[in-house]
Amino acid sequence: MLWNKEEQYTEVPFEKEADLEEAVHFVKDALFGSTRIYLDDKKKIGQKGNTNNLPDGYLIDLTNKQDPKIFVVENDLASHQHLKHIAVQILEFSLSFESSKVKVKNIIKEMLQKRPVEWKKCEAFAKSNGYENVDYLLESIIHKKDSFNALLIIDELGDELETVLISRFKFPVEVTTLKRYQSESGKLLYEFEPFLNEVTEDTEKIDISDIDTIVIPAREDGFKEVFIDENCWYAIRLNSSMIPKIKYIAAYQVAPISAITHIAEVKSIEQWKDTNKYILHFAEPAQKIKSIPLGKIKGKAPQSPRYSSRDRILNAKSLDNVF
Known part of the structure; x- marks a missing residue:
């Protein structure tokens, strides 16, 4: 429970992944900060006839001027998914990403083109950091060695899942939790630690x-x-x-x-x-x-x-x- 003299808030668990995705979209500016861009259009990646997956979104991280990154995002409810499912999903994302980098770049570019504010932010970053344009910026990020990064957004993180993510993968997997609370009057509060807050x-x-x-x-x-x-x-x-x-x-x-x-x-x-x-x-x-x-x-x-x-x-x- 969250409490003050005016109201008390009780946790309202997300019933569907769509509810969690909607909450992520709502809090994205506070969750990710001004140097990151969250894109939540769903587009299938992977080569035809091989592993194909549908990530929940992408996070372009422009915090490090010398090493911008892209995270493939998976939103999951701990109560709905087995540990094995989450681990397999992230592994399959990495395989699809590595086998279709040109496709991934084009998907992200198309998403940005539909968002003028985010496109201008990438354009400004590219111009001030030696990239010819946004296309070249995305290509440089995606085609460099060890370019795959995963971000899992989940409503509850247990030690067992965190241990599995550390022990099973050679690529970085960041995890952040997001919870929802509601007052008797219907007001909502969201609980989360800003992404990579310790680093920030x-x-x-x-x-x-x-x-x-x-x-x-x-x-x-x-x-x-x-x-x-x-x-x-x-x-x-x-x-x-x-x-x-x-x-x-x-x-x-x-x-x-x-x-x-x-x-x-x-x-x-x-x-x-x-x-x-x-x-x-x-x-x-x-x-x-x-x-x-x-x-x-x-x-x-x-x-x-x-x-x-x-x-x-x-x-x-x-x-x-x-x-």
């Missing part, structure tokens, strides 16, 4: 294209026994689409030290046991650096993994300069 919070001072480091909070015993002695750090939640960018890991030692003190190069990132988390193995023992203490801005101490860059960390005077 860390890019106020640093361009997302410069991110190469994950900063983790560490207590004294875990820091000494794991970060220093085992040359790794485990049970970390990460955004799957950010994993290829992570080249370093930095340790923020919590109070009483309250500072970033060490950094290590990351050799590999793997699923942590049979969970929905990851383990980062170091290429060599962590190096001690000049301590980077808390600054004057409240709330900068990491409570969970945060994104930054190695250069920014090494040149920072305090955490105010890191995030």
Whole structure:
């Protein structure tokens, strides 16, 4: 329940996938932000005679100027779908995408042409980032290596499903949840975390294209026994689409030290046991650096993994300069 003195809101589960799709369309600006474009026309992709699929939509992500992306979107209700169905659907999307990239590009281009505002946004991005036009921008995104990304929007995400998505696929799969609440007077509220919100919070001072480091909070015993002695750090939640960018890991030692003190190069990132988390193995023992203490801005101490860059960390005077 959501409550205030005027009204109380109770959860109203989505009965049909069409209800969820309508809600995604309604909240898309707040859910995806100003640097992303959500296209929800349904067009079949894949080659004739092979795997064919009908994605629920596409998300063009223009946040990273050096690496724009396209996510193939699947909307699902947890109560209606078995884990296996969702996993198979996403796998089939990847196969159809890879086998019909020209078709995918043309479909997305046609969708944009029907939306003048979104077309102009892509046109402006292309012009300011060295692409000849929107057609060339889309072609560059779709035809580059490892271009497939999936986004699952679901009403409820259990640990089991998240673990399956981590363990089964080599390509990035982002997941976001969306719930609906209604008051007695009929007003609706929607509950969700903005897409890649953790990344957005860390890019106020640093361009997302410069991110190469994950900063983790560490207590004294875990820091000494794991970060220093085992040359790794485990049970970390990460955004799957950010994993290829992570080249370093930095340790923020919590109070009483309250500072970033060490950094290590990351050799590999793997699923942590049979969970929905990851383990980062170091290429060599962590190096001690000049301590980077808390600054004057409240709330900068990491409570969970945060994104930054190695250069920014090494040149920072305090955490105010890191995030």
